[in-house]
Amino acid sequence: MSDQTITRVAVDIYGNTYKMAGYESAGHMRLVATMVDDKMREIQRTNPSLDTAKLAVLTAVNTMHDYLKVKEQMEQLEQELKQIKGGLNG
């Protein structure tokens, strides 16, 4: 559980420094930045002619896809859990 102290970190993503601020730990923010940096470099390897803006947009698209997939899986699990709990109480 995060407390209400704002954490500020400077992170490097694809050659640029970004100042991030949030209620998460510095470690979490650095992990997020590293994952985005890794994904940008991975996409760049298969699309070497893309400029940084398009590369970053495709990274966001890729991550949004992953987000929706995991969200869908979570909703299925919630449903399963609800049914099991309903079965236990019924």
Added chain:
Amino acid sequence: MSDQTITRVAVDIYGNTYKMAGYESAGHMRLVATMVDDKMREIQRTNPSLDTAKLAVLTAVNTMHDYLKVKEQMEQLEQELKQIKGGLNG
């Protein structure tokens, strides 16, 4: 469940057209594109001086954060489900 037909769609994100290809439905790909476009415009409103590349990187960062949060929640649910199923079988 998706079949193995490759779907190709052209989507507009923040004024640029991207050609996407994947095993997902065209609807899913358009949803992903719309969500990225929305998030870019939302971040742009609070950071009007950012160039497109930085805006897109921050959109990726924001989405990666959301992804990790949902993934964490899903892992907790999986754990809970495992314990309940263990209890039922034990």
